[in-house]
Amino acid sequence: MEAEVKEKIISIEKPEIVAPENWQPVIIGILCNWCSYAGSDLTGTSRIQYPPNIRIIRVPCSSRVDPWFIIKSLQATADGVLISGCHPGDCHYISGNYFARRRFLVTKKLLNMVGFHENRVQFSWVSAAEGPKFAKVVAKVTDDIKKLGPLHLYKKENFDK
Amino acid sequence: MDYTKQIQEIASKLFAEDKIDIFIGFRKNSFDDNQVPTLISDPKDISKLVFTSKSVFNLANYLKNEHTRNKRLGLVVKGCDSRSLNLLLTENQIKREKLYIIGICCEGVVDQTGEKMQNCLECVVPDPVVYDELIGNPSGKKDYKVNVDITGLSGKSLVERREFFEGIFENCIRCNACRQSCPLCYCAKCCLDQETSTLYSGSNTTSSAFHALMTWSLHLAGRCVDCRNCEKACPSHLPLHLLHKQNESVIFENFQKHLAGVIPDDRGAFYKFDLKDPDDFIM
Numbered sequence: 001m002e003a004e005v006k007e008k009i010i011s012i013e014k015p016e017i018v019a020p021e022n023w024q025p026v027i028i029g030i031l032c033n034w035c036s037y038a039g040s041d042l043t044g045t046s047r048i049q050y051p052p053n054i055r056i057i058r059v060p061c062s063s064r065v066d067p068w069f070i071i072k073s074l075q076a077t078a079d080g081v082l083i084s085g086c087h088p089g090d091c092h093y094i095s096g097n098y099f100a101r102r103r104f105l106v107t108k109k110l111l112n113m114v115g116f117h118e119n120r121v122q123f124s125w126v127s128a129a130e131g132p133k134f135a136k137v138v139a140k141v142t143d144d145i146k147k148l149g150p151l152h153l154y155k156k157e158n159f160d161k
Numbered sequence: 162m163d164y165t166k167q168i169q170e171i172a173s174k175l176f177a178e179d180k181i182d183i184f185i186g187f188r189k190n191s192f193d194d195n196q197v198p199t200l201i202s203d204p205k206d207i208s209k210l211v212f213t214s215k216s217v218f219n220l221a222n223y224l225k226n227e228h229t230r231n232k233r234l235g236l237v238v239k240g241c242d243s244r245s246l247n248l249l250l251t252e253n254q255i256k257r258e259k260l261y262i263i264g265i266c267c268e269g270v271v272d273q274t275g276e277k278m279q280n281c282l283e284c285v286v287p288d289p290v291v292y293d294e295l296i297g298n299p300s301g302k303k304d305y306k307v308n309v310d311i312t313g314l315s316g317k318s319l320v321e322r323r324e325f326f327e328g329i330f331e332n333c334i335r336c337n338a339c340r341q342s343c344p345l346c347y348c349a350k351c352c353l354d355q356e357t358s359t360l361y362s363g364s365n366t367t368s369s370a371f372h373a374l375m376t377w378s379l380h381l382a383g384r385c386v387d388c389r390n391c392e393k394a395c396p397s398h399l400p401l402h403l404l405h406k407q408n409e410s411v412i413f414e415n416f417q418k419h420l421a422g423v424i425p426d427d428r429g430a431f432y433k434f435d436l437k438d439p440d441d442f443i444m
Contacts, residue, residue, distance in 0.1 A: 013323050067379035068352070068372070075372050088440070098434035102416060105439060106382050109411045110375065110404065113314065115323025124444035137444055153323065154330065154371040 011149035012117050018149075025079040025145040029054045029138070030069060032062045034092035035127045036084035042131035050135040051142040054082065061085065063096035067107045070121055074111075075154050080120050080145035082138070087125040097125075119144040120151065162268045164212045164296050168237060171263055171294060175235050176204040181261055185223050185236040187216040195273065198223060212237060217270045217278070219388040221245045221344040224255050233259050239267040241280070243289035244386040244422030245344040250291070251428050254347055264292025266299050280387050280402065283308060286423055305413055305420065308406040332397045333370035339401055340377060342394035345384050353377060378404035383412050383430030384421050415439050 009019035031037040037058050043050060059065060062085025073081050083104065091097045104123050112118045122144070124137045168186060175181045188199040188209040196215050200223065201207065219242045223229055238246055243264060249255050266288050269281030283306060288299040314322060340346045340353060353373050378385075378401075385405040392401050412419050412430045416438065419430045 013319060015320065068376040071372055071375050071379075075368055088436070095434065098436070098438065099431065101438055101440065101443070102383075102431055102434055103379075105415060105442060106408050106411050107379060108442060110379065110382075110407055113322065113407045114326040114371075114375070114404075115319055117319060122444065123442065140444070153327075154368045156366075156368045 009146070009149045011152055013115055014152050017152045023150060025053050025142065025150070026077050027054045027080045027082055027138075027141060027145060028073040028078040029056045029082045029084065030059055030062075030065055030073075031056055031083075031126075032064075032085040032092075032097075033058055033060050035086035035090065036062075036124075036134065038128035039084075039126040039130050039134045042128065043134045046131045048131060048135045050138040053142045053145075054138050061091065061093050061096040061100070063093070063100040063103075065100060065103075067103060070107055070111070074116070074120065074151065075156055077155075079148075079151040080122070080141060082122050082124065082141045084124045084126045084134075084137070087127055090127060115153065116151075117148050119148060162212075162214045162270075162297075164265060165210065167296050168212050168263065169207055169210050172201070172207050172210060172235065173204060175261060176207070180233065181235040182232040183229055183234050184210070185220050185229070185234060186210045187212055187218075187237070200228065212265065214269070214271050217272070217393060219245060219344050219390045221249060222342060222390060224249060224344070225347045231259075233261075235261040235263065237263045237265060238289055238292065239265050239270070240284060240287040240289055241267075241386050241388040242344075243291050244286060245388060247291050247422040247425055247427075248345060248384055248386070248429070249347070251422075251426055260293075262289070262292045262294075264289030264295045266295065266297030268297075268300075278389065280389050283387075285420060290423060291425065305418070307410045307413075308402075310400070310403055311406050311410055314403070327367065329399050329403075330370040330374065331367045332399060333365070333367075333374060334397055335365040335370055335373060336396060337373075338394040338396060339374075339391035342390040343381070344388070344390065345381060345386075346377075352380075374401070374404060378408060381405065382408035383416075383419065383432075385409060386421050 009023060011017040031040060065083055070081050085097045085100060088097060108121055111121055122141050126134045172184045184201045186199060187196040189196055189211055198218050198220055220236050221242050250257055269277045272278050285303050285305050389402055395401060416430050421429060
């Protein structure tokens with residue numbers, strides 16, 4: 001029997017850092033209460049499998065997401081962040097996600113500028129009826145971040161000692 | 162650019178007509194050629210007022226000061242300062258009727274080495290947008306160009322950019338002088354000061370500097386007027402304008418050429434939206 005040779009996962013931002021064996025990414029999911037959170041609930045009740053790497057935080061609206069939620073997640077333990085809200089036009093608060101959309105673009109570009117890969121922070125619109133789509137989105141994000149490797153930038157624990 | 166005489170005349174006229182309580186302007190340092198902002202409440206001190214190309218600071222910063230609150234003020238503004246003043250007015254931080262604004266058609270100010278400041282070379286709005294009295298000859302609006310540093314940085318690889326910005330966050334000492342010197346940071350309780358937050362915890366690690374500077378620049382995105390008070394105040398001489406300029410160029414390109422504070426009653430880019438805003442980065 002041939003021993004399986006695993007490819008080493010290297011952090012894309014810091015090539016000197018190699019992921020430990022059986023490394024699993026930590027993804028913070030910030031979901032809007034009215035669409036995406038209900039959508040993720042539907043995924044569960046429909047018994048659709050999705051990667052368990054995501055840790056979900058519920059917020060009232062995607063425009064509740066201050067850019068520093070994303071920065072704080074990346075600085076704490078997360079290797080990636082997924083933010084999801086209602087489709088444009090479907091916002092429970094009428095226009096919240098339009099405001100959020102502007103903020104997300106600027107945040108994403110700024111994080112990319114200071115040296116985070118653009119796939120570290122991802123956004124999606126998932127409605128309450130799109131259970132299968134939510135599973136697909138989480139699978140895609142997890143897959144992307146597994147390829148990027150562990151995030152070792154500005155982690156709090158590296159500086160606390 | 163030397164408007165010392167005109168400003169002294171206007172100030173003495175305002176005090177004589179009892180239109181203002183305090184005049185905010187510049188005076189010369191006692192020990193070198195540079196200038197510092199000064200608050201004058203006594204007409205005797207008017208002779209101290211100066212205005213030359215070394216008057217670099219943004220005086221709109223002094224409107225949130227407790228000494229100037231609820232007083233009738235006269236102040237001198239350049240093009241960029243008047244944009245921040247405009248934003249403070251739209252955000253209901255100050256009352257227009259309590260201000261007497263002297264607008265200066267700015268020809269650019271110089272830094273301590275005597276060279277023209279970089280933001281003045283790229284200045285889009287050199288003439289004041291809000292004023293009661295205008296000094297100098299208006300030169301008109303100029304075309305917006307993306308900062309050379311930003312275009313240079315975006316050509317670099319991810320790892321190079323990461324190394325570059327790590328150096329910036331490493332040298333930050335978390336003194337919060339950037340926030341204090343910013344005319345648009347007026348929150349009574351700033352999110353960077355929260356004592357209960359363990360992630361900030363007042364420490365000056367690279368990690369907390371990253372968090373603080375990124376959060377700060379994103380809270381100013383769409384409102385920053387590129388006056389560079391933060392950079393002048395920074396004791397570590399960090400190029401803080403890179404963060405702001407990056408946000409500014411993204412906003413200008415994607416959100417209907419928005420420039421902060423140029424049009425009266427126009428709020429920051431994040432206070433409004435358009436149905437056709439870019440959506441292609443969202444799954």
